Amino acid sequence: MAQQMPKMKKLREKKPIRFDRSLLDGLAKQNVVLMTGIVNAPVVIAATTFKKGTVIALAFAFISMLTIFICSFVPKKIVYTLRVIIYALVGSVIYIPTVLALEEIFPRTVGLIGIYMPLIITNALIFSKTESRFYLRKRGEMMIDVFFFSVGFGAVSVIVGMLRELITMGSIADVKLAELNISAFEAPFGGFIMVGIMAGAFRALYNYARNRRIKQNQLQKDKNGEA
């Protein structure tokens, strides 16, 4: 009993999740589409309408979160060169219930996304970020981190889908809003150019906000020093 006590104490000490700013990195600072560009094929090619953008966002979140969670139990003793096989296999198993559920909710949209739906299983969040970031954290923190990375991707996917639907058909979620018909933005080159410009504008905004915050903090520090 006495021996068990320190063990229990250790476990309890391990439990609390430290919620720091870095857990929100996936939203803006390390957004996988606009900042790092490590996942962009589904957004560039398939997110051409609001509905498609939403389906891609949901599929990405379900597949990535579940795969990363399950694979976090894979022993690190297995070399990474072989561990990736397990990640890929788990991802493709998770894909089955995900696509069946989405097919029930969005019956026609899933088919329209085509090969970009199963390609989500090879996303860089599962194959690169797991080793360099997620698996270095406690499991609870890791899941919050993955959640915000998925939200960051999902937001961009939905916004790009919405903008492209508006530009190419003058509607959002099938609701006609304007007489627009610039079909070029439905093509891959339109997707590349739009995402590229969005990424540049987002980075400029992010850098501006960060520099302003740093300046304000510096001013505050100086004031405190004078006082």
Add this chain to the structure above:
Amino acid sequence: MDILVAFITTAMTAMFVENAIFARALGTSVAFYASRKTDNMIGLGLGILYVTTVSCFITYWIDCLMYENEWYWIVMPLIYTVVISIVYTGTLLLIWRFLPKLFKSIKKYVHLSVFNAAVLGALFLNEVYHGSLIEYLGFGVGLSAGFMIAVFFLHIANERLNSELVPAAFRGMPIMMVFIGILSLAFYALTGYNTSA
């Protein structure tokens, strides 16, 4: 002769009309990584070419058996992942056994040339078009060669697109995406332009 013509035609279509990067955005992030260094470009390109071609050969027979099955599209990613994993493990074991020096040098990035959207995408597209064995192989070779061509273009532009000539916010990935978009527009024209209408 007919076999050779079918192979070349499919390979050319996959290389220029269905280009992995410019027309399909398959493996764009890997292409960004590969375009930074000449060594990466050649190593990853050859890796993708090898895995895609061998996997296309195997999946052709699986597709022939399962094509009519109503549920095939749902389990297809799992089957293709198993095929790619077998090719990957088998090849790694052979390299580890017979070429240990090469194994050490490729160990860090070998998974990138196997588990990426370009390889899996080639298999999915082959299943969609469902041609003959020669067309499967031609498409695999063509798509991988198209990927290498795209990476080569990105490699040439890499230095300039990362230079101070480009505004800081657009430097790197954003301007690279716009550059791919412009090249994609040029490749798009290869699908045909009719002046009669």
